Amino acid sequence: MKLKGTTRVTGARVAHQVDGPRDAPALLLLQGQANSHLWWQHVRPLLADRFFTITFDYRGTGDTARLQSQTGAEDGTDWSTREFAADAAHVLTALGVESACVYGTSMGGRIAQELAIARPDLVRSLVLACTTPGGRAATERSREVRLALASPDRDLRLRTTVDLFYTPDWVAEHGGYETVPRYLFGDPAMSRRDASRHLRVSAKHDAAERLSQIAAPTLIMHGAQDIFGPAVNATALGELIPGSRVWLHPTGRHGFFDEFATEVTDLVANFVQPTG
Known part of the structure; x- marks a missing residue:
């Protein structure tokens, strides 16, 4: 059963959730921008029999936002992927985890990069999915995609978002x-x-010049048909992180890790904790 708790971090409290055997290898799951731990609701059950899975709700999301609302406290800090990585480190420490496998998707992959750079002692292995290095090394989505996502037509925005994340078959x-x-x-x-603050967190991320500092074994995954966070970013990350491995799902889009969860999650699990 999933258990919940809170962790004191700089200037706030964040809500965290754990599931799986406490004596199993720890696996930190980092979700995408403007999302709570519910991002993992399809994937997590595929991991919780083999790993002690850990999530936390970023500032502004989920139970962390509700904690802030209940206390009336205003979090005036300048949110960034570095700060969210520091929050992740606080959560792991509070749970008594000395090192963890880290699986970050989309903005969570950017946070995972910062965690692996700043706290190599905490990151045993690293999986980065549908994410970018940020800055000049990143390839952004096209103007056409940005305009469709900003359309005043609600139905068009929904169809655009769905098509960016999932295949027509799904x-x-x-x-x-x-x-x-x-x-x-x-x-x-x-x-x-x-x-809006989360949008700026993602946009400001730039780890390109520091990615060579990542020492953890790293798997980089992407959907080959992803145009929300173009797949060429996987190649860029692979060139910047020493010894990393790049894998593309041939038909996947931005949500490939969720749509093709069984295949992708098996790959992740076997990478971070080989059974053979």
Whole structure:
């Protein structure tokens, strides 16, 4: 059963969740921008029999945001991937975890980069999925994609988002655009202010010149058909992180790790904790 708790970090308290055997290898899961731990609801059950899985709700999301609301405390810190990585380190330390495998997706992959750079002692192995190095080394989504995501037409925005994350086959299997699961599309309870702060967190990330400092064995994964965070970013990361391995899912889009969860999660689990 999933257990919840809170951890004191600089200027705030963050909510964390754990699931799986306490004596199993620790696996920290880092979700995408403007999302809570619910991002992992499809993937986590595939890991919790083999790993002690750990998540936390970023500032502004999930139970962390509710804690802030209950106390009336205003988190005025300058949020960044470095700060969220420091929050991750606090959570691991509070749970008594000396080192963990780290699996970060999208913005969570950017946070994972910062954690591996700043706290190599805490990161035993690293998986970066559908993410970028940031800065000039990153390839951003096209102007056409940005305009479609910003459309005043709600239905167009939904269809665009779904198509950026999932294949048409997945959409059809779930009954069409209006009935697809939306747990990767942002925390619906998040305030507009905090959602904007998260957008800046992602946009400001730039680890390119420091990625050579990552010492943990690293697997880089991406959907080959991803245009939300273009797949060429996987190649860029592979060139910047020493000894890293790059793997592309041939038909996957930005949510490939969720749509093809069984295949992708097996790859992750076998990389971070080989059975042979």
